[in-house]
Amino acid sequence: MDGQQWLAERFAEHRGHLRAVAYRMLGSLSEADDALQEAWLRADRAHTAEVRNLAGWLTTIVARVCLNMLRSRAHRQEEPLDTQAADPLLGPAAGNPEAEVEMADSVGVALLVVLDRLSPAERVAFVLHDLFAVPFEEIAPLLERSPEATRQLASRARRRVKGAPAPHREPGRTREIVEAFLSATRGQDFRALITLLHPEVTLRADAAVMLTAAPVTVQGAEAVAKGAMAAMQRARFTGPALLDGAVGLVMAAQGRLRVALTFTVDDGLITAIDVVAEPERLGLLDVAVPG
Template sequence: MATQIFGTRTDAEDVVQEAWIRLDRWGAEDIENLGGWLTRVVGRICLDVLRRRTSRGETALDIWEADVVLTDDHPGPEEAATQSDSLGLALLIVLDSLRPEERFAFVLHDLFAVPFSEIAAIIGRSSEAAKMAASRARRKVRDVPVPTGDLTERREVVDAFLSAARDGDFDALLHVLDPNVTWHRCSMRGHTVELGANEVLAAVRRGDPGKIEARRISVNGEPGIFVSTTGGQPLGLMSCTVAEGKMVDIVSIIDPKRLGHMEIPFLRGPSDR
């Protein structure tokens, strides 16, 4: 539950550890409904963290580099289990735009079926206010593009994008890009959003295929692209949402610091070289 609320395993593990400390102090034998007690305690800790993060102007985008799960196309059982807990980067961006109470109410009710009466008690609002918070979040989350087609088809679209970019075939690029593709760029300067295939084409035109290498990689279970220098220095990571045979959403991480903390499966380890 904590992982889904935060989108980061690091924060979730800290919350669970704190919950166990409180349980040890309280005494499990004195708790009639242990599951309900843990839900309330973990929920309150999560909400407190979200509120503190908001008051400091932080977002999950500031810390998510440790939670981006990068694998090759055939992850092992442990990697697959980690992917199953991971949120897509496009969804994480939308969740980050929500108020703490909206995010909390949406995740607990829509993903874990926690009654609004219990959510209301945790956030200190009425049940009706909790319902409204979840509803506001739901409307925003509905706008997050959802992948369609099987995974093999989505990989083929990303492969076609890579091939067209290498060849400088802009007609082929337009064929795989949705005209209204949303492109999120997360750099040292923050998070920006570009709309439309022409923005992506312009970026491809500025690149020099002879000086970079790009390969398909799995990003939190979905096809993505890893870009590096020919010497292996990471330059960027793209998470691609493919629907109806087109790339409809791209999240690019081009912050060297964030890239430096990621575990790249075909490199030796964290890329802080």
């Protein structure tokens, strides 16, 4: 077996791990696969005779490619073409939507949203260290920083990821209700959804949600339940998140926040739902991963 064939087989063995790293770095399966292809080309041109930790070496190559892609994305200030969709409730029009949804669910939609809001250096430091246990001493050269500076990057990212619950709230109970809402709407369980809603519940959606000329308001448990089920049936990439410290839902195709739902809960019932899709309002939301 020649050296190139040996390296190709080792790369294939580690492909699952490398794809997981790239996906968390980039938030897109298609971009993650592009990163792996570029990483393979770089690895194939390199000399591996002195490489002692092949998995770590390949991880570093993938991370470097992803870092370059993140920096290029930040410089352009634009989104990948396959994340653009006319309807904010829908995911990407291209690629493999089902695989994207499955991967997003396994990682956590809220985590992908927070990662997307980090700087490229913060994202690399956090993903490699906190999610894949790569030592700071190995990450630092990649970022051209000292290990201590790299540690601080990861620490800042960690605080953003964890966030903090809002005072005077019951995050545990509210999360149960929000997750029950998500389960009922996804499962089209009208009866279960009605039991979560106050009879006089109000749903408010800004104009960007339904692409209307003005915000939309719906009142009453039955009307809200029917509207929520119709919308959530076609919504993808949805999961719980802390929104300004309170448990809500985020819809985020490939990690890009599209829609946020905030809930007002009193005495165990949802009394109000606010649906936000206007980019300016989404940008003001503090998003974190629920504990």
